[in-house]
Amino acid sequence: MQKGEDEPGRDQVVVLRHSFWKRRFNSDPDIVGKTMTINGRTFTIIGVMPEKFNFPAQFGHGQLWTPLTVYEKAKRDYNVGAHLAFGLLKPGVSIEEANAELDSILRRTMPRREQDMNAGPSVQMVGMTEDYVRDTRKYLAPLIGTVAFMLLIVCANMANMLFGRALERRKEIAVRLALGASRRRLVGQMLTESMLLALAGGFIGLLFSIWAVYLFKGAVPEELAQFIPGFDRLGVNRIALLFNLLITMLTGVLFGLAPAWQSSKPNLNESLKDGLKGSSSAGLRSRMRGALVIVEVALSLVLLIGAGLMVRSFAAMLRDDFGFKPENVLSFELMFRGDRSNVHSFYDRLIERLETLPGVTAVGASNSLPMGGNENAIIKVAGRTPSGKVERLIDFRAVTPGYFKAIGMSLRRGRDFTAADNEHAQKVVIVNEALVRQFFPNQDVIGQRFGLGEQVIVGIVGDAKDDNLDKAAAPGFYAPFAQETRSGMGVVLRSTVEPEALIAAVRNVVTELYQAQPILGFKTMEQKIHERTAPKRIMTVMMGMFAGIALLLAGMGLYAVMAYAVSQRTREIGVRLALGAQSNNILRLILGSGLKLTLAGMALGMAGALALTRVMESLLYGISAMDAPAFILASLTLAPAALLACWLPARRATRVDPMIALRAE
Numbered sequence: 001m002q003k004g005e006d007e008p009g010r011d012q013v014v015v016l017r018h019s020f021w022k023r024r025f026n027s028d029p030d031i032v033g034k035t036m037t038i039n040g041r042t043f044t045i046i047g048v049m050p051e052k053f054n055f056p057a058q059f060g061h062g063q064l065w066t067p068l069t070v071y072e073k074a075k076r077d078y079n080v081g082a083h084l085a086f087g088l089l090k091p092g093v094s095i096e097e098a099n100a101e102l103d104s105i106l107r108r109t110m111p112r113r114e115q116d117m118n119a120g121p122s123v124q125m126v127g128m129t130e131d132y133v134r135d136t137r138k139y140l141a142p143l144i145g146t147v148a149f150m151l152l153i154v155c156a157n158m159a160n161m162l163f164g165r166a167l168e169r170r171k172e173i174a175v176r177l178a179l180g181a182s183r184r185r186l187v188g189q190m191l192t193e194s195m196l197l198a199l200a201g202g203f204i205g206l207l208f209s210i211w212a213v214y215l216f217k218g219a220v221p222e223e224l225a226q227f228i229p230g231f232d233r234l235g236v237n238r239i240a241l242l243f244n245l246l247i248t249m250l251t252g253v254l255f256g257l258a259p260a261w262q263s264s265k266p267n268l269n270e271s272l273k274d275g276l277k278g279s280s281s282a283g284l285r286s287r288m289r290g291a292l293v294i295v296e297v298a299l300s301l302v303l304l305i306g307a308g309l310m311v312r313s314f315a316a317m318l319r320d321d322f323g324f325k326p327e328n329v330l331s332f333e334l335m336f337r338g339d340r341s342n343v344h345s346f347y348d349r350l351i352e353r354l355e356t357l358p359g360v361t362a363v364g365a366s367n368s369l370p371m372g373g374n375e376n377a378i379i380k381v382a383g384r385t386p387s388g389k390v391e392r393l394i395d396f397r398a399v400t401p402g403y404f405k406a407i408g409m410s411l412r413r414g415r416d417f418t419a420a421d422n423e424h425a426q427k428v429v430i431v432n433e434a435l436v437r438q439f440f441p442n443q444d445v446i447g448q449r450f451g452l453g454e455q456v457i458v459g460i461v462g463d464a465k466d467d468n469l470d471k472a473a474a475p476g477f478y479a480p481f482a483q484e485t486r487s488g489m490g491v492v493l494r495s496t497v498e499p500e501a502l503i504a505a506v507r508n509v510v511t512e513l514y515q516a517q518p519i520l521g522f523k524t525m526e527q528k529i530h531e532r533t534a535p536k537r538i539m540t541v542m543m544g545m546f547a548g549i550a551l552l553l554a555g556m557g558l559y560a561v562m563a564y565a566v567s568q569r570t571r572e573i574g575v576r577l578a579l580g581a582q583s584n585n586i587l588r589l590i591l592g593s594g595l596k597l598t599l600a601g602m603a604l605g606m607a608g609a610l611a612l613t614r615v616m617e618s619l620l621y622g623i624s625a626m627d628a629p630a631f632i633l634a635s636l637t638l639a640p641a642a643l644l645a646c647w648l649p650a651r652r653a654t655r656v657d658p659m660i661a662l663r664a665e
Contacts, residue, residue: 011067014043018051020063038066086128099125138618139539142306145612146546149299151247153550156292156299157557158201159255162194163289187257194256195249202248209244210236220538290597293554293561297601298608300547300554301638305609307547308630309616309623310540316622317533323464323473324370325408326525330499331369332506333520335488344485346513351400351491353509359497364403365481369490370466371528394435395467395476398484404461406492407525414446414459421480428480430459435475455479469533470621492525499524539619551641554601559645562594566649573653583654590653594646602635609634 005013014036016025025031034045043066089098102125173186213235334350336343347365354363368375375396401417404410412433421428429450436445445457463473481489495502503522510517523531530537566573573586613625623630 005067012041012043013046013067014038015047015049015065016045017063018049018053021048038064095125095127139535142616142619143539143542145615146303146306146543149303150546150550150553151251153296153299153553153557155251155255156296157553157560158194158198158251160289160292160557160560162190162197162256163292191253191256195252198248198252198256202244202251206236206241206244209240220534289561289564293558293597294601294604296554296557297598297638297642298605300550301602301605301634302609302612303543303547303550304634304637305605305631306613306616307540307543308634309613309620309625309627310536310543312623312627312630313620314533314536314540317469317536320465320469320622322370322466322469322529323409323462324466324525326370326529327408328495328497328499329407329525330493330495330502330506330522331490331525331528332522333369333372333488333490334510334517335520337514337517340487343487344482347400347481347489350510350513351402353513354491354493354506357493357502357505357509359495359502360493361496362402362406362494363491364400364406365489365491366397366399366403366407367481367484367486367489368397368466369492369528370407370464370525371532372490395474397476397478398481398486399478400481403478403492406494407464408494409464410462412460412462414457416459417478417480419482422482423485425483427455427483428458429455429477430461431457431477432461432463432473432475434463434473435477436460438475450477469529470536536619551638554638555641555645558594558597558642559648561597562590562646562649563652565593566590566653569653586654587650590650591643591646594650595643598639598642598646602638606631606635 005011016031021027021031028034031045032047035042036045037043049065089095176186177183217234336346351363351365354360399417401419401421404416411430414430417428417430431445431450436443440448445460448457449455450457461478465471465473467474493499493502493506500522506522507519510519576586609631610626617625620627
């Protein structure tokens with residue numbers, strides 16, 4: 001778009017989204033210069049955006065862009081609403097400096113009256129990256145920590161495997177050393193083997209990751225994906241490949257070095273003899289393997305506790321009182337395109353017609369619906385703010401009579417709006433309880449004057465979490481639609497039937513009233529909540545999946561250690577059985593050694609979780625980071641898995657044939 005195309009009369013141009021151009025115009029290469037009709041007006045197509053352009057992600061469903069036209073009246077009115085702007089800072093200019101300069105410019109351009117009242121427009125500049133990821137950034141640290149813990153568990157399993165392999169080869173290594181092989185060469189050979197194993201595992205893991213990303217992107221619906229910054233670009237790129245290669249190589253070197261170094265310095269006399277099962281070096285390695293299993297169990301328990309906290313937090317958030325009732329509520333949005341003088345009558349007739357539909361019990365409209373953002377208003381409460389100045393960023397909604405009933409909000413005191421609260425009557429407002437607590441503590445607010453327009457408070461409604469379910473309701477107030485008319489409104493219908501069954505009838509009503517009126521986004525209120533909670537839901541599912549994988553890996557590690565211990569104690573078990581030991585005694589013996597490792601790991605994991613889950617405090621709602629049920633549930637999940645991993649080798653030990661065992665060496 002060029003300069004001047006945002007002026008009234010010259011704003012009839014449009015830029016298309018790439019997907020919209022492909023779908024609607026069949027990728028017409030000569031589309032530029034052609035015209036299309038939007039809301040009854042003719043626009044000239046001047047461009048098509050690149051295929052991957054999807055910014056801002058929060059508005060990723062936009063299919064076309066037209067100039068923002070500001071009329072003369074709006075230029076003189078400092079309370080017409082809020083806008084988003086994007087700009088590039090000069091080199092060396094900080095966000096704070098830019099904010100100060102913008103505020104100074106606004107102050108100089110304000111009329112004297114607004115300056116005296118400390119009213120007028122305000123501006124807040126934030127870094128784009130900070131703003132872009134503000135809702136998802138808090139999940140990054142726990143997610144990275146979860147992946148790191150899983151990597152450590154895999155590395156511990158790998159080290160255990162290499163230790164076991166080195167124990168099996170100790171006689172071979174002793175022979176090679178006796179024949180003159182150098183320790184350096186032996187260490188190099190074993191490191192090479194561990195590197196090959198690590199690279200093979202890394203390659204297989206890379207294939208699985210590509211497959212997992214593909215499945216993940218397909219499993220997340222498009223309406224939820226728009227709430228995840230950069231979701232459309234999610235994939236395994238060159239940076240991910242290099243990181244995978246680096247981690248794989250480090251894993252192979254770091255966790256292959258200790259077994260290689262330990263194996264390269266055996267006691268030649270012991271290693272070349274028969275019956276080496278109880279050698280001191282083997283005992284040391286067994287203790288090291290046991291220590292690795294303890295670490296695996298501890299890390300798995302921390303992940304299970306973290307996943308349990310997320311699940312319980314999410315459940316607590318959904319169980320909590322939203323302040324409104326989303327069940328059986330259909331919502332949609334309108335931006336009235338007719339004569340601006342008919343806005344009020346259009347919505348009045350629309351609500352009147354919708355109330356007559358079968359199954360509809362209440363209808364209301366608001367300029368901002370729950371789970372869809374909110375409008376802010378500038379207010380002044382005499383003596384309630386420092387120096388009597390204006391308090392900014394107070395939630396504001398213009399609503400029709402009956403809106404509170406339709407959305408399911410409760411009126412605590414006073415009265416609801418009525419048809420008598422029109423543009424000719426005394427201006428009135430209804431405030432929420434959060435505003436009363438902040439500005440009118442321990443006072444009877446009914447009848448008091450409030451705001452820049454000196455509106456009279458006629459009622460108090462309960463707090464509604466209508467922006468984020470995991471945050472407390474902000475102070476806010478409601479004004480009658482007739483006194484604060486808006487062209488764009490969201491409409492809600494409460495019904496006794498399935499809300500989706502009303503969509504066709506609602507379309508017919510809107511079309512009959514104004515044929516060229518578009519309808520935006522039919523959604524039930526429960527769908528809007530589902531979309532709004534998408535980041536937390538996805539994070540909860542991912543942590544649960546990672547915790548499950550960690551539990552499996554820890555169980556495999558414990559099983560491997562116990563199975564190897566049984567194989568090393570085959571002769572001992574045969575002797576015990578030959579001397580009259582019962583199978584139950586052997587079972588308790590093997591289970592006891594495995595459960596000791598498990599209990600030590602769980603104790604270590606509990607201590608680690610008490611310290612590490614504190615970083616999740618900001619992600620939790622309704623529970624603390626030391627939530628006892630989450631800790632207990634995680635322990636009860638890990639214990640049976642560990643018991644099974646110990647029981648399988650122990651059961652095999654009870655079936656050892658004493659004669660075969662005594663001939664083993």
